[in-house]
Amino acid sequence: MTSHASIFTRLSNHGYFTVGGAAFIALLFAFVFIQGGYLLTVMQLAMIYGLFCVGLNFFMGYTGQASFGQNAFAAIGGYGTAILCVEYGWEPLLALVVSMAIAGIASVVVGYPTLRLRGHYLAMATFALGLITYDLSVQWTSLTQGYMGYSGIPPLGLGAFTVEDERAKLVCLMVILLIGLWVSGRLRNSRFGRALRAISTSEQGAAALGIRISHYKLAAFVIAALYASAAGSLFAHVVGFISPEVFGLQMVVVTFTMLYVGGIGTVLGPAIGAIIASLLPQILRSSGRFQDIAYASILLLLLIYVPKGLSALSGIGRSRPAEPNTNSADRKVVHRPIQPSTSKTAVGAE
């Protein structure tokens, strides 16, 4: 393990992973763009799942909480947009925004009591939320049309302008994902993001610094729900059809895999994980009936050798000091007395 780690570290310190990774993703896009066909659809779905995972990362990665129920908010987005567009003839973009607002309100209503729970209890509560939503989408046929689902959902667009070409759809989704990543990166390194990450490390430690834990957890939950809802709406517009299965348990499993493969808690990890985990089964198709075994084996190897996710490869060793971590006694430690001039305004004496 150590030798593998040192190889990764050496490669990473030279920036090979960053440059190589960026080049690989760019080539992949170029290939898919030129190739067209089914791979285009796979990549479109990867972008949508990527957006979902970027949101999930707020709650699970930055804040360190467990949620098995974000698919519920994707369902709200998907069904919201489908009903508003098909039944009431709304503009897709407006339907997407309104669905996000509904998902946001629902997440506050559900999150406020649920987020008092911690650890496994929170995981189970959110899991139940996903199951309830799935059951509603099956049983509430007057609203959701049950297993029949909704078809004929119009493509994304505004007024007379619609995005119908498959390549244009991919570009559009990529831009939306990049915006989602940009927002995620900005928030992660903001006061808000630091508070979330502090909660992830130690709730008590964060509270001792004045951070109101329950508010921040709820905020992260709502953000995750907004992203999930947007992903659900986009799915409906891109595919043109939704049914309860789209937002079922499979979605939870797939997005968890993406999050961990890409790197939970990192900015780019969710997107990288979504792309790799979506394309991998297509690449492994040639292995025929061993496809699932090959897929699972690769996931296992990734989890063993790159436990922090693929995106972490570019950051290994970066934030660590060049010198080894030594005992405090071995390092010169400097203390400076407080200057008399700062006596009354000195830190802590205010």
Next chain:
Amino acid sequence: MTAGGSPLPALIEVNGLSASYGHIAALKPVDLRVEEGEFVTVLGPNGAGKTTLLRAMSRLIASTGKVKFKGQDISGLPTHHLAKLGIIMVQEGRGLFGDMTVRENLLLGAYGLGSSGHETERRFEQVFRLFPNLRERAGQVAASMSGGEQQMLAVGRALMAGPKLLMLDEPSLGLAPKVAAGILNTLGELNRNGLGILLVEQKAPLALKLARRVYVLSSGSVRAELPAHEIKSHHDLARFYFH
């Protein structure tokens, strides 16, 4: 005393504070006070309830009893509210956010300032003046620093919050004597500049040099409250620990 002669309320005053872990009473009703600008040390053997006392005062664990801060009853307030009042605790084991950089940890200390960039920068400068090592390592991940530097960061982060009362739980734990002495001396400097400090320590000689008053805690109860200069040796302390 005020000009009119009426006594000023204590910076913090604890009356009958008790806490338990399940059926085990870790802290029996304890009375304690720290005056404005005073340096008070709580000494006691392992398992005396020192950490529990600080955690109960910070509301990190459930407790019963009264706690007043500058005369205001704060017994029912949650931890994050106490931090806003200026009651800041440096936890045992430093409680740093290991994956974050030194700068990010310090920024979290200044969380209560909101988006006041100018004030944050001013406090940065003051912390860096006290602990120049932190300036050099501002971009370094906290977990990768030495124990001494981590403790400096823990104190520095607490100072970023602009505390009125700084409570420290064994800041010298696991440090080389010279490094521990440096950190405690810095606390002494801060106290001379008016900061109220409540220090929980096992290293009695260091703590006694700085403190004005000492509480001796044993088996969850206060065994003695006396001026620090009255404790001359370990023998004096042992007398309270085991009586």
